[in-house]
Amino acid sequence: MSKLIKNIKQLELRIFYLMILSIILCTLSIQDVNAQDVKKNRVRLKADYVKIMDGDSYFDISASAKIEKKNVPVSTIEVIIYHELNDDQIELGTVTTDSNGECRFIIKNFYNLKTDTTNTYNFLISFKGNDAFKKVSKSIEFKDASIAAEMITKDSINYISATLRETSTDSLLVDQSLNVQVQRLFKSLRIGKEFNNTDENGTIIVPIEEGIPGIDGNLIIEVVLNDSDEYGTVKSLVKVPIGVPIVDESTFDQRTMWSTRSKTPIFILVFTNLLIVGIWGIIIYLISNLFKIVKLKS
Amino acid sequence: MNAYNKLVKDLAPKKFNKWSILWVLLLVAVIIAGIIAYIDQLIKGQVVTNMRDYALWGIYISNFVFFVATSFVGSVTVAILRLTNNEWRTPMVRIAEIISVASIIMAGITIMIDMARPDRLLNLFIHARLQSPITWDVIIIPTYIVISLLLLYFPLLPDFAILKKYYTKTSPKLSKWYGKLALNWTGSKVQKTIQTKSIKIIALMIIPVGLLLQTIDAWLFSTTYRIGWDSNNFAPYFISGAFVAGVGALVTVIYIVRKVNKLEKYITDFHFDRLGKFLALACLTYLFFNINEYLIPAFTAKKGEAVHLETLFTGIYATLFWIVTIGGLVLPTIALLFKKGRKPLPLFIIGVIVVVGSWWKRYIIVTPTLLHPFLPIDGVPESWHHYFPSLHEWIITFSTLAMAFLIITLLVRYLPVIPIQRTADEQKISESEKKTES
Numbered sequence: 001m002s003k004l005i006k007n008i009k010q011l012e013l014r015i016f017y018l019m020i021l022s023i024i025l026c027t028l029s030i031q032d033v034n035a036q037d038v039k040k041n042r043v044r045l046k047a048d049y050v051k052i053m054d055g056d057s058y059f060d061i062s063a064s065a066k067i068e069k070k071n072v073p074v075s076t077i078e079v080i081i082y083h084e085l086n087d088d089q090i091e092l093g094t095v096t097t098d099s100n101g102e103c104r105f106i107i108k109n110f111y112n113l114k115t116d117t118t119n120t121y122n123f124l125i126s127f128k129g130n131d132a133f134k135k136v137s138k139s140i141e142f143k144d145a146s147i148a149a150e151m152i153t154k155d156s157i158n159y160i161s162a163t164l165r166e167t168s169t170d171s172l173l174v175d176q177s178l179n180v181q182v183q184r185l186f187k188s189l190r191i192g193k194e195f196n197n198t199d200e201n202g203t204i205i206v207p208i209e210e211g212i213p214g215i216d217g218n219l220i221i222e223v224v225l226n227d228s229d230e231y232g233t234v235k236s237l238v239k240v241p242i243g244v245p246i247v248d249e250s251t252f253d254q255r256t257m258w259s260t261r262s263k264t265p266i267f268i269l270v271f272t273n274l275l276i277v278g279i280w281g282i283i284i285y286l287i288s289n290l291f292k293i294v295k296l297k298s
Numbered sequence: 299m300n301a302y303n304k305l306v307k308d309l310a311p312k313k314f315n316k317w318s319i320l321w322v323l324l325l326v327a328v329i330i331a332g333i334i335a336y337i338d339q340l341i342k343g344q345v346v347t348n349m350r351d352y353a354l355w356g357i358y359i360s361n362f363v364f365f366v367a368t369s370f371v372g373s374v375t376v377a378i379l380r381l382t383n384n385e386w387r388t389p390m391v392r393i394a395e396i397i398s399v400a401s402i403i404m405a406g407i408t409i410m411i412d413m414a415r416p417d418r419l420l421n422l423f424i425h426a427r428l429q430s431p432i433t434w435d436v437i438i439i440p441t442y443i444v445i446s447l448l449l450l451y452f453p454l455l456p457d458f459a460i461l462k463k464y465y466t467k468t469s470p471k472l473s474k475w476y477g478k479l480a481l482n483w484t485g486s487k488v489q490k491t492i493q494t495k496s497i498k499i500i501a502l503m504i505i506p507v508g509l510l511l512q513t514i515d516a517w518l519f520s521t522t523y524r525i526g527w528d529s530n531n532f533a534p535y536f537i538s539g540a541f542v543a544g545v546g547a548l549v550t551v552i553y554i555v556r557k558v559n560k561l562e563k564y565i566t567d568f569h570f571d572r573l574g575k576f577l578a579l580a581c582l583t584y585l586f587f588n589i590n591e592y593l594i595p596a597f598t599a600k601k602g603e604a605v606h607l608e609t610l611f612t613g614i615y616a617t618l619f620w621i622v623t624i625g626g627l628v629l630p631t632i633a634l635l636f637k638k639g640r641k642p643l644p645l646f647i648i649g650v651i652v653v654v655g656s657w658w659k660r661y662i663i664v665t666p667t668l669l670h671p672f673l674p675i676d677g678v679p680e681s682w683h684h685y686f687p688s689l690h691e692w693i694i695t696f697s698t699l700a701m702a703f704l705i706i707t708l709l710v711r712y713l714p715v716i717p718i719q720r721t722a723d724e725q726k727i728s729e730s731e732k733k734t735e736s
Contacts, residue, residue, distance in 0.1 A: 256429075257429045258429070259429070260427070261425065261426065261427040261428070261429075264427065264428045264429055265429070268428050268429055269428060272428050272434070272437075275510075276437060276441075279441055279445075279503065279507060280441070282499060282503055283441070283444055283445065283448070285499075286448050286452075286496050286499060286500065287448075289492050289493075289495075289496045290451075290452075290481060292492055293455065293481050293482070293483065293489050293492055293493065294481045294482050295482075296482070296484075296486060296488050296489050296492075
């Protein structure tokens, strides 16, 4: 009897161990299942509206994400741009980010788009999400502004005069800071004071320094309302022929010692070929002398 | 045996003795090792060398420059001594011509070894830019090879005819070959006139061509805007260096040939004394250009150059630099100023030292400069800042040197190393109407 009880106890103990083992195994498998759920990262979208007077209006969009506590650009994701009016959304198009996580969307037929009752344009920039990133969208609102810039000359001094208006109401925008700069190869060069605020006529007047070099003497002067909360970035370009012409010092098309073989300097061509022909001419003559010696047997 | 027959017997090429055969076998073994290493280099690419982005020219180029320099001996000894009517040149001109031919052929082969893609060799001609000193080099080396061969061949014509006759009974096969090479030479007046005129033209031509060759070789470096090479002094510096390497090699080979072929009667102490003076002149000239090349920059050097000079004077290359300069140039010059230093054996030892010094001198010219670029390259492995040839490079280089020795050995075996006809003319033991040119 006691043996039977002992056997039953042993059996219970085994069942107990078996249960414990099953629980551990189940827990591990659940962990495995959970491990397959990859945590998606969140994309941060940034969009700047830029308007070039008499040119394109576009959004400069950048996408980044915080991965392992580092901000990294998110490349090759498709971003959709919608125009919002009341409760309607009209898809304007899509654009894909490059390796720097950046892309530019040019708004076609901007003046066909309508504003809301407050004269504000409303856009939505949206990313639908993918295996690695969650979906995200960003709203952009701005009013349309315009800059009318021209060069004027007073007392032999050249000035840039620019007037800033809100387009829809045609009202002058007062006390707004405009930047005046000259386009250069890598980065524009600021001219005038650091801050040029528009006066009561919405206008600034900035003198243009003399002696700025430009190709063929042309300078492209930019008047910029930079990254305004209400109007975005508005840029007006004025081409003025008052620069010092840049003299092209490139020898690309000339015959130089460092040119390609088709542009060898004439003196090198003549001198080298004369030497080659002269020396090899003598060598051929000497070899012909050997033949003469052979023939002079008799 | 009359005097003429004895002379021919003395000066006719000698069969190899057992030591000569051993020497040839040793050279062939080294050459085979070099060919195997080169095939491996062709298959794996130049990664088997230690040349990298910094030391893009290594031992191959310094070896090439050495061969080009040594080939100058044909211009200086044969042509210059001939044009200045130095009669003592007779027993040594042929050896000089042989060294010149062997060196310039090996220079051409060595530069091809340095090319990672020798299959593109033809592109150097098809796409040549005449502004580039490399193109000039591609043109001048084959030109110098042909002129050196002509300089060797024309004076040999009467000797080939003599040897044809000499070997008629003892070795008909050899006699037949010498007969073909003699180009039906009978020693007629017209033949002699053509030969004399041709040799004069070659002697006149090989001097400017030799100077051009050395100058182009120098310009390969000095037109490259690099520390240590950016020098107006480089062409004369190279020419004088070639003068030393060439005459040094001549002294060395002449001593060995004289001993092996038992030519003491023809190549006397007098000849060694003259050669010693010639070598002393070469060394003094080179010493002057060395002082010019290193002392003036030491005064005026900007930062980059100062670092380079410091590497040579007191840095990593200091031991080699001072051994080469003092041991390979200054001390030999001093020794050569004494008559005892110009005796055959001391001169031979000096010749060997000068030649070895000349070889390492080219290494010093090429390598340290490459390790000090004006614009250091970022992010390269530390090992790329240093250079020492790999095993492949050493084997291939030794193989090219062995090839040069083999060419010299075979030419010495089959050609009369001392012009027979001219010696006979000089000793007035033939009835030739006019002296034969050499």
